[in-house]
Amino acid sequence: MLFKWLAVLVAGAAMALLVPPxxxxxxxxxxxxxxxATLWTLKGKRxxxxxxxYGWLAGSACFLITFHWLTEVxxxxxxxxxxxxxxxxxLWGMFAATWGNPWREQENRSESGIEKRMRERTGSDLRPLRDxxxxxxxxxxxxxFWCGTEWLRGWVFTGFGWNTLGVAFHRTPVLAQSADLLGICGLSFLPVFFQAVLLQVARRLFLQARGERRGLRIDFGVTAVLLALAFCYGVWRIDQIGGRDGARLKVLLVQLNIPxxxxxxxxxxxxxHMGYEDETLKALKRIEEADAARIDEEMVEGGAxxxxxxxxxxxxxxxxxxxxLRIEDGSWGTWGENLETMGRVMDEGEFTLVMGLNEVEGEVMGEQMVEKAGGRIWNxxxxxxxxxxxxxxxKRHLVIFGEYIPLVEQVPLLQKIYEQQSGAQYGGAYSRGESxxxxxxxxxxxxVGLIPSVCFEDTVPRLMRKFVRGGPQLILNVTNDGWxxxxxxxxxxxxxxxxxxxxLRRPMVRCANTGVSAAVDAIGTTAHPGTGEPQELRDESGNHITRGSLLVDVVIPDQPGWSLYMLIGDWGxxxxxxxxxxxxxxLGSR
Known part of the structure; x- marks a missing residue:
């Protein structure tokens, strides 16, 4: 019993090692x-x-390690x-110990009548093929079924689908490309399939060595072919998607790392406000000086x-x-301090300015815009x-207990718990966007169409997919992981x-306060389209928790690639x- 517990805890802890840090x-x-191995050795009615x-124990070990950062809040x-x-x-553990258990007594059933007649007629033993x-x-x-439970985790109660097994491929672009078939949950299929075959083949080899079973390992060969196909598919998709022509966009990402x-x-x-002004103007000045130096150099050497x-x-x-402040007719206003900060930056050039702000339902009283009494507020x-x-x-996909509290009107105690845990006064729930x-x-x-997302909406594929249209598109994300x-x-x-x-086969630009500010291309890498250098804001030690700015260069394909996931979504x-x-x-009920 103790050995089984240890094996299960090791499995859960190892799952946590697949993702950052x-x-x-x-x-x-x-x-x-x-x-x-532990689940397949279980016997009896229970x-x-x-x-x-055992599945719950493994999952608890994994998620307690993986999401330990929640203790910051x-x-x-x-x-x-x-x-x-x-x-x-x-749930998967229950399935794997019963219907999904290949080591149950049924596996050792006697040779079937059809198999016996075929052996007598042809002289061939079909049991190894059957195995x-x-x-x-x-x-x-x-x-x-594992892929199904991962999807369920990302859907029930609005879902929290972070860190599926497939996320382990986030630094392996070739194998990550298969995510465009059934989504990130479908990417978990091959690792689980491989290990299930590997363990069964290992057991058959052990029995074969004892003379109890004949060897035939077609299943392992098929698994090897599937791995090769996944690799070849990734290479093909990178070649097909990676070199497309399109609109070029330069974006200056500014991250303050506000505590x-x-x-x-x-x-x-x-x-x-002064932080955004200073950091942005400093970056623009640095870019201007670099361009001036390059102009002088090109005037001497010639060239484009x-x-x-x-x-x-x-x-x-x-x-x-x-x-x-947003009025029903679409007109808007904002605080003077906002306009001053934006004005100082936009005076430096013809820029489009993108950011996250709180938007409040307003109304006109006399000649003045004011917040509407009991009006809605949006992130x-x-x-x-x-x-x-x-x-x-x-924002459409609100964070439970962060941006809204279920039943808070009926159970006021929930408000007090929120304030005690967050250290901030509960100012009411955000309203859910509709567009x-x-x-x-x-x-x-x-x-160009822009696929917008706020905060962790960029981890909700079923939502992001709904914004996909034909023609060039770019995914935008503003986030704050400073919590x-x-x-x-x-x-x-x-x-x-x-x-x-x-x-979705669309590039992404994301800007964070404490977080990862970066540009991602349509094959999921942060490589600069010209130099190949990573376009991620990091300090000299490689830490993304830093203050600074980063100029990223993005290619938005004129004819973006399509994917099976875009067509069928989560139904696959x-x-x-x-x-x-x-x-x-x-199989398990035979």
């Missing part, structure tokens, strides 16, 4: 083996409940979230010259303190063109988010989960 992605091909318990929440998320591996086919059937069932205590920012409004002046300036979520991504024409996207229309911009002479300080939370956020570019992985369950029931 550890990033031992290669372990994804091995981490399930101790858990599978095997299912034992499997549920709430220790209680960290434990509750981890133990809740562990229920999904527990290989059965092995692949169970492997499919286990892998498909926070949960929701409460520790800088004064004046420090915040491309200046580095940015087209856009981008600030993160809830960047400025003042809110946007918005806002775009200002050089003439200060404004577009906004209102699914992309924003619009003219970039490099082309009309979690210098923790792995921001790196995990980015590791999950970059798969949206692969699933849902079907995979249901099919896995059905195959397991069919």
């Amino acid at each position: 550890f990033d031992f992605g290669g372990l994804v091909w091995l981490v399930m083996l101790p858990l599978m 095997a299912g409940w034992k499997g549920f318990g 709430t220790g209680v929440g960290w434990v509750v979230v981890a133990l809740y998320l562990a229920l999904y591996p527990a 290989s086919m059965r092995s692949m059937g169970f492997a499919f069932a286990l892998a498909g 926070q205590e949960a929701a409460r920012r520790l800088w004064t409004p004046e420090e915040i 010259l491309e200046l580095s002046t940015p087209d856009w300036i981008m600030w993160p979520e809830s960047a400025l303190v003042g809110r946007i 918005s991504l806002v775009m200002f063109d050089p003439e200060l024409e404004m577009q906004t996207f209102r 699914l229309e992309p924003l619009k911009a003219e970039i490099d002479g082309r009309d 979690f300080k210098d923790s792995p939370g921001a790196a995990q956020h980015f590791a999950n988010a970059r798969f949206r570019s692969i699933e 992985v849902i079907g995979l989960g249901v099919l896995g369950l059905g195959v397991g029931w069919r």
Whole structure:
């Protein structure tokens, strides 16, 4: 019993090592083996409940390690979230110990009548072939059902689908390309399938060495072919998607790394506004001086010259303190301090300014705009063109207990718990945005659609997919991971988010306050389109928790690639989960 507990805990801890800050992605091909071996040795009528318990234990170990950064805000929440998320591996554990268990007594059943007659007529023993086919059937069932539980985790109660097994490939572009088939959850299929086959083949080899079983390992050969196909598919997609022509966009990302205590920012409004002004103007000055030096050099040497002046300036979520007042007819106003900060920056050139701001429902009283009594408030991504024409996207996927509290009106105690845990006064819930229309911009002479997202919406593929349209498109994200300080939370956020570019085959630009500010191309890498250098804002030591700016260069393909995930969405992985369950029931109930 103790050995089984240790094996399960090792499996759960190893799963946590797949993602930042550890990033031992290669372990994804091995981490399930101790858990599978334990679950498949369970016997008796209570095997299912034992499997549920072992799966929950492995999941708890994984998520308590993986999401330890939640303790920066709430220790209680960290434990509750981890133990809740562990229920999904527990469901898989129950399945793997029963219907999905290839080591149950049924495997040792006697030779069937059909097999006996075939052996007598042909002299061939079909049992080794049967074993290989059965092995692949169970492997499919286990892998498909695992993918289904990962999807379920990202959907129930609005979902928290971070750090699926497939996220282990976030630094392995070739294997990551298959995410455009069934999404990030579908990317977990092959590692689970591989390990299920590997463990069954190992057992057959052991029995063969004892003379109890003949050897035939077609299942292992098929698995090797699947791995080769996944690799070849990735190479082909990178070649097909990576070199497309399109609009060029230069964006200056500005990150202040404003310190926070949960929701409460520790800088004064004046420090915040002056910080964005100073950091942006300093970066523009540096770019101007670099361009001037290059002009002088080219005048001596001759040749074409491309200046580095940015087209856009981008600030993160809830960047400025003042809110946007939005009237029903579409007119708007904002605090004078906002206009002053924006004006000082936009005086330096013809820039489009993108940032996150709080947007409040307003009304006109007399000749003055005021906040509407009881009006709604939205967490918005806002775009200002050089003439200060404004577009906004209102966040749709709100964070539970962060941006809204269920039943808070009926249970006032929940408000007190929020204030105690966050260190900030509860000011009411944000309203959910309704629009699914992309924003619009003219970039490099082309009309480009903008897929907007705020905060962790860029980790919700089913939402992002709804904004996909034909023609050139760019994913935008403004975020603030400052709640979690210098923790792995921001790196995990980015590791999950970059798969949206692969699933949707659209590049992404994201700007964070404490977080990862970066540009991602349509194959999921941060490589500069010209130099190949990573376009991620980091300090000299490589830490992304820093203050600074980064000029990124993005190619927005005129004819973006299409993907199976764009066409069918989550229905593919849902079907995979249901099919896995059905195959397991069919095999396991014989």
